[in-house]
Amino acid sequence: MNAVATDYYARGDVFGRGGDFVTAPEISQAFGEIVGLWAAVTWQQMGSPRHVHLVECGPGRGTLMADALRATKGAHGFVAAAKIHLVERSPALRALQKKTLSNHDITWHDDLATVPDGPVIIIGNEFLDALPVRQYQRTNDGWAERVITLDGRGELTFSTRPADNIPIPIPLAVTAEVGAIFEFSEAITALVKHIANRIARNSGAALLIDYGHSASGLGDTLQAVKGHSYHNVLTSPGEADMTAHVDFAHVKAMAKSAGVCVFGPIEQGIWLRQLGIGLRQVQLARGKPADVAQTIEQGVRRLTEPHGMGVLFKVITLADPSLPRLEGFP
Structure with missing residues (x-):
């Protein structure tokens, strides 16, 4: 699965309507904006350090990071403090990210381990599901x-x-x-332990969003998606997006064993509503033609409602135990 994923993402733009699948940042700009505001508030809860490593693992086109940075321009010094790091191995995707984030100073990494030590906020949206199982x-x-x-x-x-x-x-x-x-997934186990150890050592938090289950269970969740349709996982390896559902109970256990605090997992729909995505929808639709307002509403509903991504997708955070309860978690 690891080799197949490497070959697949090396192809370039596999995201969006013209690719094989659509991720939350491509559905509504409100998603990345909410994530950005969460990061800015978390930075403030950390004591507003002069410098913070803002890291995204698996940033796709760079859409989430672009929306996050745009939404936090007025967040009292957050953007100035943020040193932006993208963990991305694909040269083709790096080129897309460079174009999307052309107004920002970006450092790319093949692996999270090469991000320098220091206060850190890590974001991973639909990253864990692509790791080998x-x-x-x-x-x-x-x-x-x-x-x-x-x-x-x-x-x-x-x-x-x-x-x-x-x-x-x-x-x-x-x-x-x-x-x-x-x-x-041995890869998820290793990554979560690394993130937790980094947070415990440097202070900070990680926000992980993905589809999966809150309790460990049985079942074959390995799937391949090509052209927005499910395909046999054994057909044309390297030409479809191959993923598996994330076991969030295991993620939580591994993080706690490393000494960090864990909030969640909770359903994505609950988390987004807690952080005001409904209000943001109203703001985005204000003064827009009816068809545009309807598209905005449909995007938010897809992110939050049970028949869309609101229940299947979960949100979990790993945090320095000294931090207060992070935003979005009841």
Whole structure:
């Protein structure tokens, strides 16, 4: 999955209506604006340090960061204090980000580990879901790792192989029926631990938004999306967006074990409404033609309502324990 994702994102602009999928910042500018204002308030809660590393992991076209910075121009010194870092390996996407953020001084990184130490605010929207996962399947002989191999015709197919030290919670392991699948991401585990350790060491917070489940469970969530439609994950690897749902219970446990405070996960719709996206919708629509106002309303509804992204998508924050409760969490 790691190699497939690298090849896929190297293609360039896979986002938006002309790409394979649409992310929240492309649906409504209000999303990035809300995220930006959250970051500015968090910076103030940190004591308004003179310099803060504002980091986005997997920034796509750069739309979220552009909206966030525009919305925070009047936030009493936040933009001046922010040293902007984008974690992005794709040269094609870096070129798009450079164009979108042409008025800002940006530093790019292949890996979060190369961002300098110091007070930090990290943003990751639909980043965790693209990280590699392992799948384990319950068989008649016990648990085994689910792998991709070649069948007798030379075509990709799923198979299983023996595995040791399978990281399945005991209640799930003993009650699962034959055929059940458990997913685990070593990459997410490593990233969350790194983020938590960085926050504990330097002060700051991380905002992670993605689709997934609040409790660990069973199920095959691996999916491939191409041209806004679901495709067989074994068909044309590297030509579709391949993702898996995020286990937020595991994210929370890993972060807490590193000594940081965790708020959430909560549903994206609740978080956005708590931070006033409804009011922002009214502001954006004021004085606009009816069709434009309707488009603005539809975008906000898609982000917040259950039949859209409001329930499936979750929001979680990792924070320095010395900080007060972060905005957006009841």
